[in-house]
């Protein structure tokens with residue numbers, strides 16, 4: 001792995017950051033981590049499988065609300081709600097994605113935008129009398145990990161970035177396996193993928209379900225960090241930002257991290273320029289798209305034990321020697 | 330014994346009858362050629378066999394089992410692998426990864442095993458890589474395994490499609506114009522490769538315009554015109570068959 005040193009450097013930097021940052025910047029870093037988590041999970045769907053899904057905020061919302069409801073109404077501890085939040089988001093994803101999974105490109109994009117809006121409006125309308133309407137839910141308690149209460153920004157910082165680290169490892173494993181290859185094949189040419197034995201519908205749905213599970217868990221952390229959630233936190237703009245982070249990244253996980261820093265961190269850095277801030281940000285994005293339309297960091301090639309470390313010895317192949325010579329000429 | 334049997338297959342596109350009441354069979358262990366003028370419906374027949382299209386009427390049997398209307402990936406799992414007339418490789422993936430895509434349906438590692446790289450998953454992956462390298466060696470592309478598939482020459486891309494199909498352990502291999510875009514030397518190599526495939530016990534059904542190739546390797550020809558069967562039998566007999574000569578009259582590019 002060529003990018004290992006970069007990851008180690010980034011990891012070390014992230015470990016010591018809370019020692020030098022004030023609370024404000026730590027909060028910014030928590031948000032960056034949260035978006036990184038969301039974008040890493042969307043990257044499985046959008047980056048690896050090439051499914052144009054712009055509704056990730058819907059799954060994020062389902063997770064956050066499941067945690068908020070279970071915690072405030074049933075007094076469940078935050079971490080106990082996390083698997084359920086993930087599972088609820090995954091189930092929701094399965095139900096809404098099943099009928100639309102065969103749609104392509106822009107058609108799917110429009111439907112997924114619709115999903116975010118439907119979820120947001122359902123939340124505002126106090127669906128099942130559980131979501132608190134447009135005021136949302138407040139009084140969500142702080143999480144406890146083995147008796148340790150996670151309250152301060154620094155605590156959340158380590159929690160979120162710990163989850164980012166774990167996600168990096170798990171999704172890297174996925175990328176290197178038959179699963180990741182199947183998603184890449186679907187992205188390249190889904191008819192060819194199906195034609196050489198990949199169950200395209202199943203893998204697309206699995207990508208959706210997995211990505212939604214992660215977004216649901218990110219929702220848990222968000223609810224616990226904010227202690228108050230409202231429908232407006234899960235609007236279409238959130239989906240667009242997560243989507244843009246993945247597109248800007250180029251599809252690699254390191255790219256997603258860098259891109260999350262740029263998208264969430266840069267506007268904060270530019271806050272001094274108050275009025276011109278969004279203008280500068282927009283210009284930077286435009287220049288990016290002109291210079292690097294493929295994104296910041298496309299994924300590198302996978303390495304396989306065997307063929308990569310020295311070629312296998314030349315073995316006799318089908319056909320005669322004359323044809324062999326003919327081909328190498 | 331028949332490995333593949335088509336019974337009264339009809340496929341309609343709008344008002345056009347692309348395949349009309351077609352029946353033929355492919356004997357296990359043979360090499361059969363499906364020929365006919367351009368637009369005769371040959372590719373459509375292939376797409377019906379592989380599940381890309383569902384025929385309006387008729388039934389298809391593979392090894393005695395009905396496969397009509399199954400999804401393409403199920404057909405591959407049952408043992409029919411194909412190549413495409415318009416090459417459909419995964420251009421940005423490597424040559425080896427393209428072959429591994431064909432191996433996918435013979436692997437079992439699930440979502441969690443893949444995320445966690447369990448020992449079983451790693452063992453399976455290693456075996457798959459070894460097997461796919463064998464297939465690449467078989468078609469003569471082993472030394473290109475790490476290159477992007479999109480960068481290969483036309484002829485080599487056709488060979489890679491064959492390697493990808495072979496990696497799925499097919500019992501029947503169907504090739505849609507495998508020599509299309511190949512030069513004479515490459516076509517000669519291809520003949521050897523197709524013969525070697527049969528040696529491995531794999532039945533071959535192919536569409537081909539290169540009549541020299543067809544006459545060289547096929548034991549049986551099925552001739553289509555306007556979606557209907559006009560003749561079938563040994564290549565020599567087909568060459569002299571009046572209906573076949575009629576169908577090919579005026580098509581100068583078809584040299585016999």
Ligand SMILES: Nc1ncnc2c1ncn2[C@@H]1O[C@H](COP(=O)(O)OP(=O)(O)O)[C@@H](O)[C@H]1O
Pocket residue numbers: 342345347365366367368369370371372373374
């Ligand atoms: N997907 C499709 N939709 C409409 N018409 C089609 C489609 N596929 C093939 N056809 C038509 O069916 C006929 C047979 O095509 P095809 O099977 O590709 O012929 P061949 O492979 O023998 O050259 C042609 O007239 C073609 O235009």
Ligand SMILES: [Mg+2]
Pocket residue numbers: 371372373414
């Ligand atoms: Mg054709």
